[in-house]
Amino acid sequence: xxxVTQTPKFQVLKTGQSMTLQCAQDMNHNxxxxxxxxxxxxxxxxxxxxxxxxxxxxxxPNGYNVSRLNxxxxxxxxxxxxxxxxxxxxxxxxxGGGYGYTFGSGTRLTVV
Amino acid sequence: xxxxxxxxxxxxxxxxxxSIINCAYENTAFDYFPWYQQFPxxxxxxxxxxxxxxxxxxxxxxxxxxxxxxxxxxxHIMDSQPGDSATYxxxxxxxxxxxxxxxxxxxxxxxx
Numbered sequence: 416x417x418x419v420t421q422t423p424k425f426q427v428l429k430t431g432q433s434m435t436l437q438c439a440q441d442m443n444h445n446x447x448x449x450x451x452x453x454x455x456x457x458x459x460x461x462x463x464x465x466x467x468x469x470x471x472x473x474x475x476p477n478g479y480n481v482s483r484l485n486x487x488x489x490x491x492x493x494x495x496x497x498x499x500x501x502x503x504x505x506x507x508x509x510x511g512g513g514y515g516y517t518f519g520s521g522t523r524l525t526v527v
Numbered sequence: 528x529x530x531x532x533x534x535x536x537x538x539x540x541x542x543x544x545x546s547i548i549n550c551a552y553e554n555t556a557f558d559y560f561p562w563y564q565q566f567p568x569x570x571x572x573x574x575x576x577x578x579x580x581x582x583x584x585x586x587x588x589x590x591x592x593x594x595x596x597x598x599x600x601x602x603h604i605m606d607s608q609p610g611d612s613a614t615y616x617x618x619x620x621x622x623x624x625x626x627x628x629x630x631x632x633x634x635x636x637x638x639x
Contacts, residue, residue, distance in 0.1 A: 419570075463626060465625045505570050513618075513626055514620065520569055
């Protein structure tokens with residue numbers, strides 16, 4: 416009963432480095448999401464995938480790319496990390512639409 | 528139109544007291560209003576949700592009050608306990624809309 420699994424839990428990157436955040440869900444959910452959480456800013460949507468094979472931009476997509484690898488997995492890639500991307504990243508899934516998100520435990524990313 | 532405004536930003540309540548967090552929305556098409564609870568170092572978790580056809584929903588010590596005409600909803604935590612200390616997010620979504628709109632969060636501290 417894992418729910419939503421995110422890896423890694425912590426990461427430190429140097430400016431300009433790239434990395435991929437991994438997310439997998441085992442609930443057979445159709446929709447998956449990537450959020451970032453910054454102090455005082457709440458949860459901001461980066462990208463989402465309404466169903467396998469589709470992805471769409473959220474409110475803060477610049478500097479990120481995503482891949483919906485299959486129904487279970489949704490990855491987030493930072494091609495050239497910047498200090499402004501220092502944040503806590505959360506993956507979430509739902510069976511459809513905006514109803515009943517299940518969140519992962521997050522990845523704390525620091526870009527120096 | 529898509530914004531959800533949440534207040535207060537932080538709240539300190541004595542053990543046994545009532546914690547009240549308020550949210551307001553503009554878009555009358557929203558039809559699902561969840562609350563999420565987030566403990567430090569964890570992802571948000573769905574706490575309780577309401578649809579606009581009812582004015583109140585209660586689950587244990589947690590109650591959502593919904594005022595459709597005022598476009599406001601609130602979370603009441605009765606008999607608040609130190610274990611309730613967390614950040615609470617209100618949210619809103621609607622049929623056919625793939626995303627959830629989150630409030631900016633309220634950090635609740637319940638002191639003994």
